[in-house]
Amino acid sequence: MTNAPGPNAVDRLATLLAEDLAAVDALIHRHMSSPVGVIPNLAAHLIDAGGKRIRPLITLAAARLLGGGGDGPRKLAAAVEFIHSATLLHDDVVDISAMRRGKRSANLIWGNSASVLVGDFLFARSFNLMVETGDIMVLDILARAASVIAEGEVMQLAAANDADTSRARYMEIVAAKTAALFAAAARAGAVAAGRPGQEAIALETFGRELGLAFQLVDDALDYGGLAATMGKNTGDDFKEGKVTLPVVFARDAGDEAERAFWRRVVSGERGEEDFVRALALLRRHNAIALTLDAARAHANAARQALSQLPANAYREALSDLADFVVERAH
């Protein structure tokens, strides 16, 4: 176990895995190429926009932690990033997003149709990469994750504008749409390192718990983090009528008038004034802190899962990552 997470755990992980990561980026660019110009252009717009590559870093670190390296984990890491990218492109169509990674989103520039089809292309290419490893076990892990992610996205769509979404239901959605890929990314790294047994299960648990923490912190940040104030990156979930964990906490602790407020803004009309009131209610009920407590518990479980694995620089870096995921909201 380590402490002193610091704000740069992702950067330090990227430095530790610099050679692997450069190879992964080369694989990504090679496999997103196509004579059909829209494809590399649209894909590069998203993939080169400065995503943090957290998921592929987890795959690479999981493999290295167990003594694995070389082409297999790199191809899987690239495949994981492609699955993630395809999901983002389709998410932006579903959510009618206008911004992604600080840039205009691809659907706004190239249209929804191109985003759907290029997402399909990247998804297919992720399987081409997995096939190149020749490892049916990792294909199984990532293909299962892909269908669970799609299930999670449909669950989220069905729950949209449903003000009564329970905490359990919400966590089920998060487990599917976000944590499943983190879990598969970590497990695939272990399997690619030739360690499909207990160590793969431990790393899968690490990934799942990290993914849960990651999403809950994102939910908190979408309401401005602990300060719960408006900022340029806040309010997307509110605008879309999504019930996330902060809303669950505030709603369940609120009185009848407050619950009526949440019902109205989640399922019906909502304006800027409503967002200001929502922030006030989140503060009143300590909902952001409670959400971050839940995230912290998952991050701790993630670190705990690492304890049975070999102690080395990769394990330390993953442990730091679990801390960092929560710290970034403070």
Place this chain on the structure above:
Amino acid sequence: MTNAPGPNAVDRLATLLAEDLAAVDALIHRHMSSPVGVIPNLAAHLIDAGGKRIRPLITLAAARLLGGGGDGPRKLAAAVEFIHSATLLHDDVVDISAMRRGKRSANLIWGNSASVLVGDFLFARSFNLMVETGDIMVLDILARAASVIAEGEVMQLAAANDADTSRARYMEIVAAKTAALFAAAARAGAVAAGRPGQEAIALETFGRELGLAFQLVDDALDYGGLAATMGKNTGDDFKEGKVTLPVVFARDAGDEAERAFWRRVVSGERGEEDFVRALALLRRHNAIALTLDAARAHANAARQALSQLPANAYREALSDLADFVVERAH
């Protein structure tokens, strides 16, 4: 080689493969199940709407032709149908379709977002099915086909409303968006039968040529077939400003005024009167007959590819299918 195709070659193929096909349908229904109710509902709306299962039948027949049978080809056949279904769901979003297989299209009932996400789910499940076969070679074939299909769809999107689309360009789109899956379906059947060499290549050629014929006949039928008259199933391509082979023939044979007409209706506004004029121009230049001649040439090439394979009931049925694909437009 066989003659006397008759109108029921698909039905006869389905009868010949009745046991396999029933098993494939069971696999399809098992793998499209999900606790997330929208998924099986939307998927069943499409998959149970009476599609002819031509692609899975090709996989099954290819395997049986070479002495293969059992679980492997059935799982692949189900996977092929899932890839096709996912493509249809996304196509309908891209084309803003209102009808599919004689019913309201899924995007109209459940919305575009659900169609995108359930398409993703079916696509992921197709890989789950392939993984179950444990055969990395068929995964390679179908994963490659999936990315080629997506490329073809993006190519088609980029060519939409481009009145200058050449015949060569159009055939490139058809080869990718339609023929690649027919080719992969046939080849995967051969590989699943344990015959990955020359026989698989012959069946791949059969599939590709059949797919090209199939699409060109569809293009002709979208203008009413040889009669080139309006009907309840005609005019979709025209409404979407798609340049298909009949339009290529009429445009290239037309005078300057006619080319100006095609430019206007493909890239700009078009009404019911314009469709009537388009049909007249197609008749004047014999464009439907020329398209069906091209389809017939591909169907002949498909039958020709079968000649080096063992002569049995499955080969005969596939040969009849090639004839039927063209005959249905007469």
